[in-house]
Amino acid sequence: MKKNILKLFKKMLRIRMIEERISSNYKLQMMRCPVHLSIGQESIAVAICENLKDQDLLVTAHRSHAHYLGKGGNLKKMIAELHGKENGVAGGLGGSMHLLDLKKNIMAAVPIVGSTIAIGVGLAWANKLQGKKDITVIFFGDGATEEGIFLESLDFASLHNLRILFVCEDNKFSVNTPINQRQNPKRNLCKLSEGIGIKSYKLKDHDLMKVFLKSKKIINYIKNVSRPSLLDIDTYRYLEHCGPNSDDYLNYRNPKEVKKWKKNCQIEKYQNLLFKQKSTKLNDIKKSINKEIDNAFKYAYAGKKPKKIILENLIIKK
Amino acid sequence: MKKIISYGRSIYEALDYCLNKEKKIILMGLGVNDPKGVFNTTTNLFKKYKNKVFDMPVAENGFTGIGLGLAIMKYKVVITHQRVEFSLLSFEQIVNQIAKWFFMSSGKVNVPIVIRLIIGKGWGQGPQHSQSLESIFAHIPGLKVVAPSNAFDAKGMMISAIQDPNPVIFFEHRWLHEIKGVIPKKIFKSNLNKANIIKKGNDITIVSYSYSVIEMIKANKFLEKLKIKAELIDLRSLKPIDIKTILKSVKKTKKILVVDNGMTTCGISAEIISLIVENLGKKIVCKRIGVKNSPIPSSRFVAEGFYPEHDIIFKEVLKILKIKNKLKLKKLFTDVPDKQFRGPF
Ligand SMILES: Cc1ncc(C[n+]2csc(CCOP(=O)(O)OP(=O)(O)O)c2C)c(N)n1
Numbered sequence: 001m002k003k004n005i006l007k008l009f010k011k012m013l014r015i016r017m018i019e020e021r022i023s024s025n026y027k028l029q030m031m032r033c034p035v036h037l038s039i040g041q042e043s044i045a046v047a048i049c050e051n052l053k054d055q056d057l058l059v060t061a062h063r064s065h066a067h068y069l070g071k072g073g074n075l076k077k078m079i080a081e082l083h084g085k086e087n088g089v090a091g092g093l094g095g096s097m098h099l100l101d102l103k104k105n106i107m108a109a110v111p112i113v114g115s116t117i118a119i120g121v122g123l124a125w126a127n128k129l130q131g132k133k134d135i136t137v138i139f140f141g142d143g144a145t146e147e148g149i150f151l152e153s154l155d156f157a158s159l160h161n162l163r164i165l166f167v168c169e170d171n172k173f174s175v176n177t178p179i180n181q182r183q184n185p186k187r188n189l190c191k192l193s194e195g196i197g198i199k200s201y202k203l204k205d206h207d208l209m210k211v212f213l214k215s216k217k218i219i220n221y222i223k224n225v226s227r228p229s230l231l232d233i234d235t236y237r238y239l240e241h242c243g244p245n246s247d248d249y250l251n252y253r254n255p256k257e258v259k260k261w262k263k264n265c266q267i268e269k270y271q272n273l274l275f276k277q278k279s280t281k282l283n284d285i286k287k288s289i290n291k292e293i294d295n296a297f298k299y300a301y302a303g304k305k306p307k308k309i310i311l312e313n314l315i316i317k318k
Numbered sequence: 319m320k321k322i323i324s325y326g327r328s329i330y331e332a333l334d335y336c337l338n339k340e341k342k343i344i345l346m347g348l349g350v351n352d353p354k355g356v357f358n359t360t361t362n363l364f365k366k367y368k369n370k371v372f373d374m375p376v377a378e379n380g381f382t383g384i385g386l387g388l389a390i391m392k393y394k395v396v397i398t399h400q401r402v403e404f405s406l407l408s409f410e411q412i413v414n415q416i417a418k419w420f421f422m423s424s425g426k427v428n429v430p431i432v433i434r435l436i437i438g439k440g441w442g443q444g445p446q447h448s449q450s451l452e453s454i455f456a457h458i459p460g461l462k463v464v465a466p467s468n469a470f471d472a473k474g475m476m477i478s479a480i481q482d483p484n485p486v487i488f489f490e491h492r493w494l495h496e497i498k499g500v501i502p503k504k505i506f507k508s509n510l511n512k513a514n515i516i517k518k519g520n521d522i523t524i525v526s527y528s529y530s531v532i533e534m535i536k537a538n539k540f541l542e543k544l545k546i547k548a549e550l551i552d553l554r555s556l557k558p559i560d561i562k563t564i565l566k567s568v569k570k571t572k573k574i575l576v577v578d579n580g581m582t583t584c585g586i587s588a589e590i591i592s593l594i595v596e597n598l599g600k601k602i603v604c605k606r607i608g609v610k611n612s613p614i615p616s617s618r619f620v621a622e623g624f625y626p627e628h629d630i631i632f633k634e635v636l637k638i639l640k641i642k643n644k645l646k647l648k649k650l651f652t653d654v655p656d657k658q659f660r661g662p663f
Binding site for chain 2: 026027029032033034035084085088090092093094095097098110111112113114143144146147148149174175176177181182183242243250251252305306307308311314315
């Protein structure tokens with residue numbers, strides 16, 4: 001078990017360090033695209049993706065970095081994408097809001113809220129129609145559950161017994177608008193989706209191992225029984241909605257709430273559990289992650305500018 | 319008495335004025351109560367006008383229909399979208415319902431709704447956050463479509479739009495919000511159907527709207543250096559198009575360049591040139607440029623040149639006038655509105 005925890009911790013730490021590097025390097029003005037960082041929310045992506053096979057499919061939205069990395073998306077190509085370079089995952093054409101890595105079945109991330117929920121259901125239906133048992137994981141935020149497309153998609157997934165794990169990362173905010181201005185406090189997402197016939201589970205804490213164990217069970221159920229499920233997890237983003245900085249100065253979030261969630265930092269929690277203070281082992285882990293990140297940025301810097309002629313070939317004219 | 323304020327502040331003042339004046343009015347949209355206040359156009363209005371200003375769930379289709387319900391009950395409704403793309407989720411309500419309500423009630427029910435659509439551009443926002451979709455709205459009977467380019471028009475037209483008994487689609491370009499202009503201190507209104515001749519000239523007519531007007535004016539500075547006298551027209555209203563003003567101008571100049579703020583295919587520029595040809599035959603040299611007919615890439619390296627920037631306008635005018643010139647226009651980064659801009663929005 002401890003070995004397993006260490007493995008998951010390392011993945012989580014890696015995502016945190018990558019996101020922090022993006023945040024600190026943003027001021028160099030070379031990553032010229034909007035970024036929605038996952039800092040604070042990494043545990044969910046890591047824990048769930050750990051239970052997926054390569055052939056399982058994943059779609060996500062604008063806050064996609066952790067999902068992409070958790071599912072094994074190529075780091076170098078992601079950083080290159082953020083730099084608008086030809087060697088990026090989308091050839092530099094998409095930027096941070098359009099990550100995908102087809103080799104790892106990370107099928108799409110798009111920045112129109114709720115859009116990929118339906119698209120993910122379509123992917124899962126295609127698998128079902130072809131007798132494939134791979135599951136599709138669909139990540140989205142609390143805001144996305146307010147779109148009509150969310151219910152429409154759930155309905156269809158339930159009707160056709162599709163192998164889908166719907167994951168709601170409930171960070172309480174849509175941009176800077178708190179959930180209490182958008183939803184009645186009595187609204188219960190799990191009951192809503194249960195009402196459609198979808199088994200649904202709430203986790204009030206994004207604890208790494210709790211999410212890991214819970215999603216493991218659910219994913220087994222989805223695979224074996226061929227039914228969709230929904231997992232709704234409370235979590236928190238540390239930085240501004242979009243961009244590299246903290247925006248606590250705006251005071252749209254209760255400082256007590258911010259503090260509470262920062263105290264519940266999964267990196268710190270598992271670091272304290274796994275390592276003694278001043279552990280050389282931890283330092284070695286960080287060193288090797290830093291090296292990997294250095295290399296990814298070097299790869300991005302060395303990348304060429306996309307060629308305009310490529311664009312010409314991408315436009316469907318006939 | 320005059321004052322200098324930004325385009326964004328103009329919008330704020332117009333909203334503030336109407337919220338204060340009208341008893342039955344609702345301002346709604348994602349982020350209107352956010353401390354950043356939709357690019358500072360709604361900041362703290364919800365504190366000033368309780369029960370008139372509402373942040374919204376992420377449910378564009380639903381709340382647009384809800385807005386229509388309010389309008390039927392004689393509320394004035396202002397809906398905001400921080401990107402035009404988000405309004406596409408509510409296209410059913412806009413096109414099938416809002417645009418047709420007056421018609422289908424045989425003129426008994428007006429629906430005074432203003433939908434503010436903000437156009438994004440630059441900083442790698444890519445294919446789903448930097449489109450200019452004006453023409454698809456202008457295509458729909460029952461909608462007025464306006465796109466002011468400066469602080470003066472923004473304020474006057476916003477007040478007129480809100481006071482208009484019928485639906486108005488109000489385009490604001492994100493890169494205009496910080497640009498300052500001179501406006502009267504007193505409250506004023508502006509026409510929703512009149513183009514504005516910014517500058518008189520005899521050599522060629524250039525027509526544009528929204529942010530592209532800024533680029534047109536920049537290009538004209540270089541044309542003036544070559545002693546070319548262009549007549550510059552700011553369209554302001556995309557539906558209806560003030561074709562009278564344009565025809566009068568081209569009858570004089572015999573040449574027109576239409577600088578479309580969106581794509582040219584089936585675009586506003588296509589409509590203008592059709593109207594000219596229909597009215598005047600082939601006597602006028604017509605040319606249009608606009609956003610490339612392609613999804614817009616995120617990478618600044620390839621997004622450059624996608625929009626009709628001043629260097630492109632300049633070159634195009636010289637081509638039409640058959641003037642050879644080696645004047646090279648300097649351009650800094652083309653993915654930011656000004657030097658201070660540090661991203662992301
Ligand atoms: C259809 C649509 N409406 C609005 C937006 C603007 N927007 C971008 S991200 C976002 C927040 C959505 O919140 P949530 O789904 O909870 O995700 P989070 O950012 O919290 O991860 C919004 C409203 C959008 N991109 N698409």
